[in-house]
Each structure stands twice: as structure tokens, then as C-alpha cells.
Amino acid sequence: MSSSSSAVQLWREYRIPLVCMAVGIATLTLILSSKQKSTFTTTDNDDDDKNKKKNNEAKRNPQTKVDELVEDMAHDPTIPRLSPEAVNRVLEHATPEQKQPLQHQGLKKEVYRKLPKVIRKKPKKKQAELDAIAAASASTTGCCGGKHKADGDDNSAGCCGGKSQNDGAAHSCACSSSSPATLSTPPVLAQIDPLLLPLLQDPIKIFFSTITGTAKLFAQQLAESATARGLPVPKLIDIVDYDTEDFLTESSLSIFILSTYNVEGPNDWFLKWLEDTRFDWRVQKESMNRLKFSVFGLGDSAYGDEFCNGPKSADKWLGQMGAQRVWPFGEGDKNADQGGAFKQWNDALLASLLDPTQSHVHEAYFSSDEEDGASASEHDDDDEGDVDENGDYAKQTKEEKLGLPTIDGGDASEGEMVDLEDMGNVARKIKQAKEDKALDEEAFAIQKVRAKRAVGETKDGKAIKPREVREMVSPLLYKSLTKQGYKIIGSHSGVKICRWTKAALRGRGFCYKHSFYGIQSHLCMETTPSLACANKCVFCWRHHTNPVGTEWRWKVDDPEFILEGALENHYGMLKQLKGVPGVRADRFVEATQVKHCALSLVGEPIFYPHINEFVNLLHKKRISSFLVTNAQFPDAIANMDPVTQLYVSVDASTKESLKKIDRPLFRDFWERFLDSLDALGKKGQRTVYRLTLVKDFNTDEIANYVELIRRGQPDFIEVKGVTYCGYGGASGLTMANVPYHAEVVRFVELIQEQLGPGYEIAAEHAHSCSILVASTKFKKGDKWYTHIDYDRFFELVESGEKFTSLDYMAETPTWAYFGAPEGGFDPEETRYFRKTKDQRKAERDQREEDEQNQ
Ligand SMILES: Cc1cc2nc3c(=O)[nH]c(=O)nc-3n(C[C@H](O)[C@H](O)[C@H](O)COP(=O)(O)O)c2cc1C
Numbered sequence: 001m002s003s004s005s006s007a008v009q010l011w012r013e014y015r016i017p018l019v020c021m022a023v024g025i026a027t028l029t030l031i032l033s034s035k036q037k038s039t040f041t042t043t044d045n046d047d048d049d050k051n052k053k054k055n056n057e058a059k060r061n062p063q064t065k066v067d068e069l070v071e072d073m074a075h076d077p078t079i080p081r082l083s084p085e086a087v088n089r090v091l092e093h094a095t096p097e098q099k100q101p102l103q104h105q106g107l108k109k110e111v112y113r114k115l116p117k118v119i120r121k122k123p124k125k126k127q128a129e130l131d132a133i134a135a136a137s138a139s140t141t142g143c144c145g146g147k148h149k150a151d152g153d154d155n156s157a158g159c160c161g162g163k164s165q166n167d168g169a170a171h172s173c174a175c176s177s178s179s180p181a182t183l184s185t186p187p188v189l190a191q192i193d194p195l196l197l198p199l200l201q202d203p204i205k206i207f208f209s210t211i212t213g214t215a216k217l218f219a220q221q222l223a224e225s226a227t228a229r230g231l232p233v234p235k236l237i238d239i240v241d242y243d244t245e246d247f248l249t250e251s252s253l254s255i256f257i258l259s260t261y262n263v264e265g266p267n268d269w270f271l272k273w274l275e276d277t278r279f280d281w282r283v284q285k286e287s288m289n290r291l292k293f294s295v296f297g298l299g300d301s302a303y304g305d306e307f308c309n310g311p312k313s314a315d316k317w318l319g320q321m322g323a324q325r326v327w328p329f330g331e332g333d334k335n336a337d338q339g340g341a342f343k344q345w346n347d348a349l350l351a352s353l354l355d356p357t358q359s360h361v362h363e364a365y366f367s368s369d370e371e372d373g374a375s376a377s378e379h380d381d382d383d384e385g386d387v388d389e390n391g392d393y394a395k396q397t398k399e400e401k402l403g404l405p406t407i408d409g410g411d412a413s414e415g416e417m418v419d420l421e422d423m424g425n426v427a428r429k430i431k432q433a434k435e436d437k438a439l440d441e442e443a444f445a446i447q448k449v450r451a452k453r454a455v456g457e458t459k460d461g462k463a464i465k466p467r468e469v470r471e472m473v474s475p476l477l478y479k480s481l482t483k484q485g486y487k488i489i490g491s492h493s494g495v496k497i498c499r500w501t502k503a504a505l506r507g508r509g510f511c512y513k514h515s516f517y518g519i520q521s522h523l524c525m526e527t528t529p530s531l532a533c534a535n536k537c538v539f540c541w542r543h544h545t546n547p548v549g550t551e552w553r554w555k556v557d558d559p560e561f562i563l564e565g566a567l568e569n570h571y572g573m574l575k576q577l578k579g580v581p582g583v584r585a586d587r588f589v590e591a592t593q594v595k596h597c598a599l600s601l602v603g604e605p606i607f608y609p610h611i612n613e614f615v616n617l618l619h620k621k622r623i624s625s626f627l628v629t630n631a632q633f634p635d636a637i638a639n640m641d642p643v644t645q646l647y648v649s650v651d652a653s654t655k656e657s658l659k660k661i662d663r664p665l666f667r668d669f670w671e672r673f674l675d676s677l678d679a680l681g682k683k684g685q686r687t688v689y690r691l692t693l694v695k696d697f698n699t700d701e702i703a704n705y706v707e708l709i710r711r712g713q714p715d716f717i718e719v720k721g722v723t724y725c726g727y728g729g730a731s732g733l734t735m736a737n738v739p740y741h742a743e744v745v746r747f748v749e750l751i752q753e754q755l756g757p758g759y760e761i762a763a764e765h766a767h768s769c770s771i772l773v774a775s776t777k778f779k780k781g782d783k784w785y786t787h788i789d790y791d792r793f794f795e796l797v798e799s800g801e802k803f804t805s806l807d808y809m810a811e812t813p814t815w816a817y818f819g820a821p822e823g824g825f826d827p828e829e830t831r832y833f834r835k836t837k838d839q840r841k842a843e844r845d846q847r848e849e850d851e852q853n854q
Pocket residue numbers: 209210211212213214215216259260261262263298299300301303306307308309334449
């Protein structure tokens with residue numbers, strides 16, 4: 001369809017409401033303007049005089065007044081053109097005042113003044129431009145053949161400005177109507193697209209990221225040119241000074257002017273956050289739909305494929321999260337005319353915002369992007385499996401459906417252990433992983449070229465001035481975590497029931513800590529006083545949800561409050577399990593008294609500023625403390641009061657592989673890691689290295705591990721194979737990266753060989769593919785003493801005397817020994833094997849056969 005005939009079509013469809021609207025406005029204006037004192041004032045006295053004359057005339061002849069008003073409107077550039085789509089959009093977004101977009105001339109002065117300047121202003125100069133446009137089209141006559149021109153307008157092409165030329169197609173334009181009002185209602189060029197009226201109420205925000213200052217300069221240029229065009233003065237914001245979480249509620253028109261750096265740069269934090277939010281399937285797909293944006297990237301084409309890659313990703317991810325792009329991505333090449341490219345983009349952006357003739361461009365860009373793969377929230381569609389507010393686990397959780405670890409999460413260790421009984425989920429996991437992996441690959445490829453900037457520091461290494469203290473768990477994160485079965489305590493702590501707790505309640509065995517240290521899982525509470533941490537380990541399926549940071553910048557909750565809250569929630573969740581088939585009454589009663597606390601659920605517990613008070617409170621209640629840290633806070637390790645067992649996660653043994661696996665935020669992560677091991681070596685109490693083997697990532701680094709073990713001299717080394725969660729994240733992990741038990745055993749044997757005397761393989765928990773290497777300090781004769789005398793530990797703590805790990809050890813049962821036929825499974829427990837589909841079918845067939853034979 002030609003543009004003229006489509007305009008006619010639109011006019012046909014919408015002429016009645018438009019006419020009604022125009023008449024209504026005219027009448028309203030008439031009433032208002034006929035009041036003794038007009039509510040609308042302009043600074044133009046001549047205009048006032050004219051208005052008075054017109055009003056008097058209107059009193060005599062109302063119809064003339066209507067004609068005049070409509071005529072006025074036709075040439076009033078302050079009145080936006082009203083395409084039906086635009087009317088709808090405006091009504092959708094507008095404030096109550098704006099819902100009467102044509103009536104602002106009748107608004108009270110103070111309300112009128114609140115409208116953006118650009119709408120209020122009557123740019124006389126623009127009128128001349130409009131006339132020029134009209135003159136340019138005078139060579140063509142519109143559908144009316146130029147008959148219905150405004151009085152005194154000899155140049156224009158009639159009411160339709162020549163738009164609705166007779167193309168042979170049947171059409172009716174305004175002038176074909178018999179009504180005088182409609183006759184003079186031509187489409188009018190306006191000064192601003194009504195689509196953007198609501199947006200421009202607030203000043204535009206211009207975010208920039210820069211090292212050498214160009215992006216800032218461009219941001220200033222944009223601000224100046226926007227102001228010169230009558231827009232409210234924009235706000236300039238350095239991206240490092242803005243709290244990224246606020247983008248989720250940001251609704252202003254935000255322009256991003258971002259430079260590209262393949263070294264540590266000011267964009268890193270923003271891009272990292274954006275990427276994580278984009279790929280977090282727990283975050284709503286349209287989480288940024290209030291934001292309107294456009295991105296300009298600064299780069300250097302000499303970087304080849306990496307040219308402007310960060311800004312490009314930002315543009316893509318913003319769009320994918322529902323933010324509305326008002327103008328296409330622009331880029332400026334340092335190697336070419338960067339300034340010129342920016343100016344061109346800058347002018348085009350502003351022109352598009354202010355020129356309604358660009359509406360078609362908005363139609364194309366004023367929309368969020370199609371997802372290019374699995375959506376961030378696609379898994380949220382089925383709520384059926386969510387753990388409900390009451391912690392009802394009888395339903396299948398979302399993660400269970402996906403084959404991900406869930407309420408059985410366990411601590412960083414338990415949760416990640418492959419439950420061999422769950423191997424039936426593997427096929428589903430693989431399918432899911434493939435889909436998710438494809439999505440992440442591209443993102444990770446980009447991320448690889450970006451280095452990390454230490455968050456909390458400016459480019460000069462100066463500390464960023466503290467922002468307003470806020471809660472760590474934002475409402476969005478709260479929703480996401482509680483959906484996963486976490487109970488949130490206060491503003492930064494969490495508690496969750498581990499799958500082994502449930503298994504223990506049903507007499508189906510305990511986790512590896514039972515074999516190694518004598519912990520019964522139903523007496524154990526898993527919690528963390530800090531949901532935030534300073535790493536984003538690739539094998540952590542939770543990392544998309546967790547807040548991260550290198551310094552505590554959130555509100556701090558009181559340790560008593562956290563502990564009481566954790567216990568209360570833990571007991572509350574246990575209560576929900578009362579009715580689960582198979583729960584043993586004796587175990588259920590025992591479970592009402594927590595005896596152990598695993599401080600390792602998620603995040604970095606040692607990050608919590610009052611971690612010592614928290615641990616001491618546990619001990620006062622005679623609850624043991626197993627604290628796992630990620631080896632990034634050596635000072636906190638050194639300052640840590642005695643805990644029952646202090647762990648350090650040793651996820652890799654070289655700087656390169658640690659960076660690859662843990663994806664630390666700290667620039668000096670390797671030094672921090674080594675310092676943490678040194679600090680651990682000086683503790684004196686029970687210390688443990690936790691090694692997670694990822695085949696083809698870190699299984700060949702025997703010699704390096706041996707060196708690290710010698711450095712920190714831990715009492716124990718727990719070695720386990722990585723769990724395949726069904727989602728390799730950015731790492732691209734697959735089932736092929738999960739080592740077999742025999743491979744883990746071989747790795748441990750090699751470690752022991754190279755370590756020489758001093759360490760031996762002590763125990764195993766074959767069920768979760770975990771092996772314990774212990775210092776021979778814990779072996780007396782041929783008996784191992786890896787278990788813990790918990791009562792003795794509390795006595796030692798209460799005594800205030802110095803003590804060592806040897807002062808509270810206890811004998812290990814032989815069924816837990818490495819190589820024992822029980823494989824570390826307590827013979828008192830009932831081993832539960834999940835039936836396969838075939839087994840269930842065979843049983844059913846057998847039953848049916850028996851029934852038939854009866
Ligand atoms: C150390 C360094 C690394 C850079 N890395 C990239 C890159 O990976 N991709 C790219 O397109 N430009 C890269 N650039 C070019 C800058 O993005 C470009 O010079 C830009 O104009 C700088 O903007 P600014 O002055 O606002 O910091 C790099 C420049 C430097 C100095």
C-alpha cells in the first residue's frame with residue numbers, strides 16, 4: 001500500500017474519534033478562554049489581544065470559534081501530530097495531565113509549567129520551517145487539490161499537505177468530509193513525537209565510561225546539544241558511580257556512551273552485572289522494560305573482532321532484558337573520524353527524539369529485542385514446582401524438574417555432589433545444558449577479552465566514595481532466592497534445608513561429613529551470614545543470583561538476629577517434612593535440636609563483618625561450626641576466632657586456572673589466594689583444603705597442588721569430583737568433565753605419592769565420590785582419628801585456653817575407611833536405590849500378572 005493510501009486508510013478509521021477530540025478540545029478551550037480571566041497566560045501580549053478578539057467573536061458565533069481553533073491547531077507546532085498509534089502510546093504512558101495531550105492550553109498555569117519546556121515553547125522559527133516544508137510540497141496538490149488551504153496560506157498544498165494525492169485509489173481525506181471542523185483538520189508537523197512526551201518529563205541520563213576522557217567529552221557534547229534543543233538539562237553519570245541494581249527500576253531515557261577496553265576498565269562492573277542479569281534465568285525476562293536507552297560505543301578498529309565488543313554487548317543485553325531502544329547502536333572508531341561519527345549519531349538521535357516525522361524509526365526501534373535463545377525467565381513459566389511459602393517440598397521444585405541441585409543443595413560440597421541415585425536426571429540435564437551453553441558461549445567469548453577492575457576502586461586506584469548504604473538482598477533477588485527454597489534472614493543471610501538432612505530423617509544415609517567427621521545430617525543446619533561473595537565460580541549454578549563485591553557495602557544485621565532467624569527458619573522448614581513418607585519419628589525429634597552448622601551454603605561467610613560474634617554464638621549454643629571460605633580474604637582468615645573446622649576452597653592450583661574457574665573479582669586474586677593458604681597454616685585448629693576436580697581443567701595439576709598443600713599444611717584434604725549441574729555456565733562444563741570415582745582415587749593416590757610421608761588416604765564416601773586425605777597426625781597405630789569430639793571442642797573453647805586440632809579428635813569407624821566394603825556408607829542406614837523406569841514397569845507387569853493368576 002502506498003503511504004498516501006495508508007494515511008487515508010488511517011484517517012478513515014480514526015476520523016471520528018479525532019474529530020470528536022478536536023471538537024471537545026475546542027469547546028473546552030472556548031469555555032476556559034471565555035472566563036473573565038484566562039487561566040492560560042503567555043508572555044506574548046499580542047497573542048492575548050488576538051485571543052480576546054477571538055473570544056468575543058466566538059461568543060457571537062460559536063461555530064466560527066471552532067473553525068478558528070481547529071485552524072489554529074493545524075498550524076500550532078506545539079500540538080503533536082496524532083497518529084492513532086501515537087495517541088494510544090501516549091495514553092498508555094501519560095500522566096493524568098498528559099492524558100489530555102491536546103488540552104494543555106487550557107491547563108492551569110502551574111500544571112502547564114510542569115510540562116517539558118519543549119512542549120510549552122512556541123518556536124516561531126520552527127513555524128517558518130514548517131512553511132518551508134509546506135512550500136516545498138506546493139508543487140503537488142493534495143486530495144483536495146489545494147482547495148482547503150488555511151486563510152492566507154497561498155503556498156501549502158491544501159489540508160493534507162499533498163500527502164493524500166490522488167493515486168487513483170479510492171480514498172477520502174479530511175477535505176472530502178462535509179463537516180467544517182473536519183475539513184480543516186490536516187495532519188500537522190509537531191515539534192516532538194508524542195511517543196516521547198512522557199519520557200522527556202525527566203531529564204535524560206547520560207552514562208559514560210572512560211579512561212582517557214573521550215567518552216566523557218562526548219557525553220558533555222550530547223548534554224549541550226540536548227539542552228540547546230530545549231530538552232531538560234541531562235544528568236551526566238560516570239558508570240562506575242551508579243549502582244547497577246538501580247537499572248532494574250530506572251525509567252528515564254538513558255544514553256550510554258561507553259569506551260572499550262580489553263584490560264581492566266570502567267565498564268567491567270557494569271557489563272559483568274548486565275551479563276549476569278541477562279543470563280540469570282531467575283530474573284524476569286522483561287526486568288528492564290522501564291528503561292529507554294541508546295548506546296554509543298567508542299573503540300579502535302585496530303582491535304579487530306574486539307572492536308567495540310563491550311558496548312555492543314551492552315546494547316544487545318539491554319534490549320534482551322526488555323529495555324526499549326530509542327535509537328540504534330552507534331560506534332566511533334579511534335582509528336577513523338571518531339568525533340565526526342559521534343556528532344552524526346548525536347544529531348540523529350536528538351533529531352529522532354524531537355521530530356515526529358521519524359516516528360516510523362521509533363516504531364522500528366522503540367521496542368525490546370527478541371530473545372535470541374532461551375529467555376532469562378523461560379523456566380519461570382511453570383510455577384508448579386516452586387517451593388511454596390510454607391516450604392512444601394512435596395511438590396517438585398523447578399530445579400528438580402531441570403535436574404539441578406535444589407533444596408538438596410547442601411553446602412558448596414554436599415549440594416554439588418553427584419547423587420548417583422539421581423543419575424536418571426542426567427539426560428534432561430544434558431539437554432538443558434546444551435541449550436544454556438550455546439547462549440553463554442558467545443557472551444563468554446566476549447567476556448574473555450575483558451579484564452576485571454577491582455570493584456570499589458576508581459581507575460586511579462582510589463576508593464570510590466561510599467554510596468548510600470543499602471540492603472544486599474534486593475526485592476528482585478529476594479524473590480528469586482525464596483523461589484529456590486532459600487529462607488532469607490534480614491537483609492544478607494540465608495538458610496536452606498540440605499537434601500542429606502531429608503535423607504537422614506528417613507534413615508537413608510548421611511552426607512560425607514558423617515563418614516569423615518561424625519556429623520549426622522539431620523542435626524545439621526546449613527546457613528550463611530553473607531549471600532554475597534567475591535567470586536563467580538564457573539561450576540556454581542547459583543552465581544547468577546548472588547550479589548558480588550570485594551568490600552562490604554551493604555547494611556549489616558546483628559549476629560543474634562541472624563542466628564535466631566536461621567534457627568527459626570530451619571525448624572520451620574523441618575516441620576514441613578513431618579508428613580513426608582518415611583520420615584522417622586526418632587530422627588524428627590532429634591532434628592529439633594541443631595548440633596552442627598555448615599557455614600557454606602552460598603556466598604562468602606567470612607565476608608560478614610561480625611563473623612566472629614556469630615561463630616561464638618553458635619558455640620555458646622553448643623553448635624559446631626564448619627566454615628568454608630573462598631580464599632580471597634586472608635586478613636579475615638587470620639582474624640578468625642577458633643571454629644570447629646575451617647575450610648579453604650582450593651578450586652585450582654595455578655593462577656591461570658584459578659582465574660578461569662573461580663572468575664574472581666579481585667585484581668590481586670592470586671596473591672590473596674596464596675596469603676589465605678598461609679593464614680590457614682598458622683591457625684592451629686582443624687583446617688581443610690577442599691579440592692573439586694574438574695576433568696581437563698585441573699586434574700593434571702598434581703605437582704602444583706602438592707606445592708599448595710605444603711604451603712598451607714592443612715590437617716585434611718577433601719577431594720571430590722565436580723558435580724555436573726546440567727548447566728555448564730560460561731565454563732562449558734559437560735558430563736565429560738565429571739571424573740569417575742576411579743579417576744578421583746587415582747588423582748588422590750598421585751597426590752599422596754608426591755607428598756610423601758605425612759599424609760595418607762584415610763576415608764571415603766563413595767556415594768558422593770569424595771575422598772579424605774589426612775595428616776598422619778590423626779592416625780594412631782592403624783586407627784584413624786578423623787572424627788571430632790564435639791563436647792571436648794566446646795569445653796576447649798569455653799576454657800579460653802589455646803588448643804590444637806589434636807585436642808578434640810575422635811576415632812573414625814572402620815566402615816568409613818578408604819577401601820572398606822561399605823564405601824563410607826553407615827551400615828546402620830538403609831541404602832536407597834531409586835528405581836528405573838524399566839524396573840517400575842517390570843514390577844507393575846508382574847503385579848498385573850499375579851492379579852490375573854489369582
Ligand atoms: C589499553 C587499551 C585497550 C583497548 N582495548 C580496546 C578493545 O578491546 N576494543 C576496542 O574497540 N578498543 C579498544 N581500545 C580503544 C579505546 O576504546 C578507544 O581509544 C576509546 O576511544 C577510548 O575512550 P576513552 O577516552 O573514553 O577512554 C583500547 C584502548 C586502550 C588504551
